Amino acid sequence: MKEIHPIIEELLKKRGVSGEEEIREFLSEKPQKTYDPFLLPDLEAGVDFILQAVQDQKKICIYGDYDADGITSVSILMEFLRNLTERIEFYIPSRFDEGYGLNMEAVKKIRAGGADVLLTVDCGSVSFEEVELAKELGMEVLVTDHHSITDVRADCLLINPKRADSAYPFDGLAGCGVAFKLAQGIQKKAGLPKAALNRTLDLVALGTIADIVPLLDENRTLVKHGIRIIASGLRPGLAALIEKISFDREKLSSDNISYGIAPHLNAAGRIGDASVAAWLMLVREPNKISQYTDQLITCNQQRKKLQEQAFDLCKELIEEHLSERKFPIVYAEEVHEGIAGIVAGKLKEQYERPVILLTPFGEYLKGTGRSVPGVHLYQLLKSHEELFLRFGGHESACGFTMEKTNFPILEQVLEADMEQALREDPDLFQQTPLPDMALEGNQVTLDLAESLDCLAPFGSKNPKPLFLLERAVLSRQQPMGDGRHIRFLAACGDGYGVECVLFNRAKDYESMIYGDQPVDLTGTVDFQEWRGKKSVRFTVGSMV
The missing domain is CATH 3.90.1640.30 (inorganic pyrophosphatase (n-terminal core))
Structure with missing residues (x-):
């Protein structure tokens, strides 16, 4: 077996992959x-x-x-x-x-x-x-x-x-x-x-x-x-x-x-x-x-447009009427049923709590739910299955059909469930994922970025590794596009600078990005290729 990058070896160990045979199988191209x-x-x-x-x-x-x-x-x-x-x-x-x-x-x-x-x-x-x-x-x-x-x-x-x-x-x-x-x-x-x-x-x-x-x-x-x-x-x-x-x-x-x-x-x-x-x-x-x-391309373009409109509408409804809810259930008559699940997922990410989106379905209501880690949505709804005509799903996503008269009852019982769950675990909605390991600036290299590819394909139960850059001082800020994205340089404690990019959340972190205090950055080590030349970058997911 060819030599493995020491950081890859450490990551495999943390993910429970050990022993030469198991490591070889995990990393094998075939x-x-x-x-x-x-x-x-x-x-x-x-x-x-x-x-x-x-x-x-x-x-x-x-x-x-x-x-x-x-x-x-x-x-x-x-x-x-x-x-x-x-x-x-x-x-x-x-x-x-x-x-x-x-x-x-x-x-x-x-x-x-x-x-x-x-x-x-x-x-x-x-x-x-x-x-x-x-x-x-x-x-x-x-x-x-x-x-x-x-x-x-x-x-x-x-x-x-x-x-x-x-x-x-x-x-x-x-x-x-x-x-x-x-x-x-x-x-x-x-x-x-x-x-x-x-x-x-x-x-x-x-x-x-x-x-x-x-x-x-x-x-x-x-x-x-x-x-x-x-x-x-x-x-x-x-x-x-x-x-x-x-x-x-x-x-x-x-x-x-x-x-x-x-x-x-x-x-x-x-x-x-x-x-x-x-x-x-x-x-x-x-x-x-x-x-x-x-x-298919036309359908996907329509889906994107409908999704954006529905997300904005539901955000408005939550902020006007449901901002204090631990488990918001949004009734949105105008939302296209085909994109309800995606919108529920986006709302879940935005508000960092489980969300159900209800749309009309003839004389009934159709519900689509998405949940955060730590809240088993299927078990939660299963405990109230008498409210549903049809019901199914799993830990993080569920769908159901119910009588319109059961809507207020569902709101009441799920809100009570969430309040109880938060009393037992006040940090339940703190979703920030923990980094796999901390890196010094000099460890963020093209060699590491390319080596990480051997852990792919990434997805459920095998996410892209998250790294922590501690107490970084930010400079050379360059907003991109409409200001939602930004590039900057992170000077790390060991004196090495790391090129960083943050997508979609530049405005959320604006005070930290332009502040004079060191910040902790959590993200992934990636490489980009332009005109045949590769370079390493740190893609920031969150900062504190």
Whole structure:
């Protein structure tokens, strides 16, 4: 194993990665950590079921969610199963008319369209009633999912690493990861070429990063190999989208996927029809690729505009009526339902507390919540589930539908919950992340910035390392753009100067940036490349 930068070694140790073999696997360009798909509950029976359906020439309908994980999950199985059958279609529900997960009307429509087999991806674990209806109508059902099972389980074959009886060693797969493991099982049993399976890893990487599941363990293997396939340009629709949004696919990072590609896939379901994004991943005709790419870019532009307007409106509502609330619940009739989740997330970051955004949904209300670290939103709302008609989510994000009359009750109980939680932990809302380690100015080098890349892909449970520059004196301040960003030089205690940049929050820290007192800077060590020349910079996240 080649020599590792001592700071990288220290960071790995702090993240629980130790021992030569474990370090080698974590840093490898071609990691090997993966598990036998047949360890997943019902996977072997699911593989046999699909192969029998293909042999019997039954029509299969893949049913997925309208987010990037659902879209990539649908695309993986559509592409892979086409190696076995042409009697296959997919269905992605409308966010606006149908909502998340299986629904009764969709099940009826799918059966009326001639489907014999309903195969879900990224949803369905607790869709007991919908699965029963599908069976009554004469369909056979296989559910693949990765969400927590906290309600009555669907009575059918159910592949989910979070099942209580699962023997699978890793429960952090995204929906697309579970779909891939089903495809892997089919490939092994049917004797299909591995290339048919591996060419879908680009979609697994997209969906896994977009769904913010832990980028550790088997996910790290899937994503690293998937990013290599993206770089090869094997999928023409994805390559066209990457080129159109001005990314270099050969240098694509997890951040590029999170903040560039995934929002375009999600925008299809937020603004229009998520099927457009799935078709872009599947088609090969240049005219269709161009058409679908343009549609996604237009949807994302509309999404950005709506998001900005909605955020400003909700900020105004909070500051006028809810500024003292520990858990603001914002009712915003004018907010486009498709961007409610993003806006709730932005409000959560702005006010450093959990936020729910309510929008009208026919005669009901639809709620979208986002939470801060330390407040388990799913458990909190689960304790009041009698208030909801439909409800689901996880630790940091939840969605629900409820009667309008329950709105004031929900406000009251969640505010009381938060007040109690803050009595028990007054620092609950202090979100400033702790740095991984402190650096001297002379340690902020291009060599370190480039070495840190070996810890990528960064994301959930494997964030970009945060460093602390203590008691830095700031000078050479240069505002950028409209004044929201700024560059400056930080003179550190050891006498070395570090070039710094702060994005979006220059006005928040204005007094410290231009003050004469030393400040502590927390941020990341990065490099930028301009005309073939690389330079190191410290990207500031916060300062005190």
